[in-house]
Amino acid sequence: MQHIIIGVILLNSIIAHARLRSFLTASFVHSPSRIGSNRSVKSSRKLSTGKIFMTNSLKGKLIVPVEDCINIHGVDGGKNVFIDGSWYLNPDRDSRAEYESGPRIEGAKFFDIDDVCSKGELNPKGLPHMMPPKVLFAAVMDALGIQNSSNIVIYGTKGCMLPSRVLYTFRAMGHAADRVHLMEGTLADWQNGGGTIETGATTSIRVAAIAENLANITPTYSAVDARNTVDMDEISSVVGDGGKADAIIIDARSEGRFLGESPEPRVGLRGGHMPNAYNVPVTELLDQNLSKLLSIKDMKAIFDKAGINIQTDKRIICSCGSGVTACILATALEICGRDRDNTLIYDGSWIEWASDPNTPIV
Numbered sequence: 147m148q149h150i151i152i153g154v155i156l157l158n159s160i161i162a163h164a165r166l167r168s169f170l171t172a173s174f175v176h177s178p179s180r181i182g183s184n185r186s187v188k189s190s191r192k193l194s195t196g197k198i199f200m201t202n203s204l205k206g207k208l209i210v211p212v213e214d215c216i217n218i219h220g221v222d223g224g225k226n227v228f229i230d231g232s233w234y235l236n237p238d239r240d241s242r243a244e245y246e247s248g249p250r251i252e253g254a255k256f257f258d259i260d261d262v263c264s265k266g267e268l269n270p271k272g273l274p275h276m277m278p279p280k281v282l283f284a285a286v287m288d289a290l291g292i293q294n295s296s297n298i299v300i301y302g303t304k305g306c307m308l309p310s311r312v313l314y315t316f317r318a319m320g321h322a323a324d325r326v327h328l329m330e331g332t333l334a335d336w337q338n339g340g341g342t343i344e345t346g347a348t349t350s351i352r353v354a355a356i357a358e359n360l361a362n363i364t365p366t367y368s369a370v371d372a373r374n375t376v377d378m379d380e381i382s383s384v385v386g387d388g389g390k391a392d393a394i395i396i397d398a399r400s401e402g403r404f405l406g407e408s409p410e411p412r413v414g415l416r417g418g419h420m421p422n423a424y425n426v427p428v429t430e431l432l433d434q435n436l437s438k439l440l441s442i443k444d445m446k447a448i449f450d451k452a453g454i455n456i457q458t459d460k461r462i463i464c465s466c467g468s469g470v471t472a473c474i475l476a477t478a479l480e481i482c483g484r485d486r487d488n489t490l491i492y493d494g495s496w497i498e499w500a501s502d503p504n505t506p507i508v
Contacts (some may be wrong), residue, residue, distance in 0.1 A: 204297055204327055208441070208480060212331040216297055216341040220253065227292055228254040230333075231300040231312030233470065243304060246350055251301065251333065252342040255290045256350040257312050259470070262286050271501070273494050274468045275311070277372035282353065283319040284365035289351050294321065294368055301329040301336065307436045309429070310473035314491060320370035322488060328477070332437050348362075364383070375493045376463055378502070384463065385420050385506065393461035395420055396454065398428040398471040398495065411467065416500040418507040426452050428471040429476045445478050456484045465492040465499075 159437055204226070205213035218226050228251045232241040232447075245256040262283065263269075264276040278286075292298070302309040308328065316326045329336070337343060356461075386389045397419055402408030404425040406417035419425065430448050431439055439445065449456050456462075456479055464472035464479075472491050480486045492499075499505050 158420060193371055204299075206324070207327060209330045210299065210327045212329060212335045212339045212341070215329045216336065216339055216428065217286055217302075218297075218299075219251070219341065222297075224291070225295065226297045226299060227290075229298055229300045230254050230256045230303070231259070231309035232302045232306040233259055233309065233311065234306055236305065239305065241306070242301070242350055246348055248345040248348070249333070249337070249343040250348075251336060252344050254344075255292075256434075257286075257290075257300075257315075258350070261313050261353045262315070271494070271498060273498055276468065276493055277315065277318055277375055279367035280319060280371050281360060281363070281365065282357065283315075284351065284367040284369040285356050285360060285363050286351060287367035287369070288363075288365050289356055290358040292367065296321075296325065298326045298328065299329055301331075302335060302437065303333045304435070304437070306332070307471065308432065308439065308474050308477065309472045314374075314473040314476065318372040318374055318491075320368065321500075327382045330438055332435075372424065372493075374487070374489075375491045377492075377499055381420070381463065381465075381492050381499070382505070385422065388422055391422075391460075393463050393490075394454070394458065395423040395463045395465055396452075396475055396487075397423045397425050397493070397496070398464065398466035398475045399425070400427050400429070401425060403467075403496075410496075410500070412497060415497065416507055420499060421506055421508050423465070424452050424454050426454070426475060428466065428474045431474065439474075439478055439481060446482050449479075449482065456482050460489075462489045463492050464489065465495045467495060468497050469493050 181259040203217055204210060207214075215228075219228065220226075230241070230245045230250055232244065234241060242256060242258055245254075263274075263278050266484040268279060269276050287293075298321065300309050300312045310328065313328055317323050333343075362486050379397070384393045384395060389414060397404055400408060402417045403410060403417060403426075404423075406419075408417070410417055426448060429436065431445055433440065440448075441507055446456065454462075461478060462484070466472040466475070474489060476486070476489045479489050500507065
């Protein structure tokens with residue numbers, strides 16, 4: 147009889163423990179907060195009991211669902227850093243102004259690809275958003291409070307294409323690839339999912355304020371010279387080698403621009419494409435809002451239709467108008483299973499190639 151009583155007590159204890167664990171899990175996974183009109187509200191997802199789960203929700207993911215991003219927001223003492231990487235083809239929109247006026251993800255930083263870049267003597271051709279020198283990038287990271295060990299989650303606002311250029315800038319400058327992520331969705335998706343936001347005015351980092359003292363700065367952040375990019379000399383060599391080249395070029399511009407049938411956005415720039423280049427318009431790889439990639443199956447079919455073997459041993463060099471949407475191509479290739487280290491970005495892209503009267507165009 148005593149054995150039976152002890153067994154019942156143990157069984158009841160196990161059941162109670164299981165119910166408590168189920169309750170705690172439901173509390174932080176299934177109870178998104180709602181946002182007030184003029185204030186930030188901490189999400190009920192952020193319980194200390196969920197930290198291990200939340201950290202693992204980033205592991206091994208290039209693109210992270212919004213719900214997982216909400217789960218890891220603010221639970222780690224600042225190790226997970228959210229970056230607004232918005233950039234628009236529409237010249238009437240100002241990504242910095244929109245960030246500073248809000249709303250934005252609570253605690254998010256702003257990274258401007260047109261500001262954190264090579265300028266002046268480092269960019270004699272005056273090309274837009276070229277990869278920055280390592281000392282500047284490192285100084286900007288220090289100013290943003292970002293360490294080499296930080297997990298970076300990059301997002302964009304509605305109307306911004308997938309902000310892959312920011313991701314590839316971080317990677318190119320030495321941030322560990324497995325610590326840089328893209329949020330799958332926009333700020334609007336974050337708000338709809340119950341993610342916390344800030345409203346009201348704020349300020350963002352400007353390179354001019356940092357560059358004045360750059361010569362006297364010894365950054366804490368450790369950056370490298372930009373890698374996994376190619377320049378004009380290297381792309382010229384690939385084009386010159388023709389079918390014997392150890393690389394292929396994929397152009398992300400529209401079919402009309404690729405064929406020279408539609409005008410370039412930059413007045414006076416030649417149309418057409420580099421000899422032997424392939425064309426995969428980046429808009430074909432994105433959903434109707436241009437903020438999310440299509441399924442792997444659909445993207446593989448698009449690359450296959452264009453005549454591209456995504457698993458080729460040759461290097462794949464991604465190009466576009468100015469080096470921004472080329473990074474979305476590279477993201478799509480990686481999601482489809484290609485080795486990211488064998489995919490490169492032509493930083494100067496079409497604006498550099500077509501501006502030189504001596505480069506071949508077909």
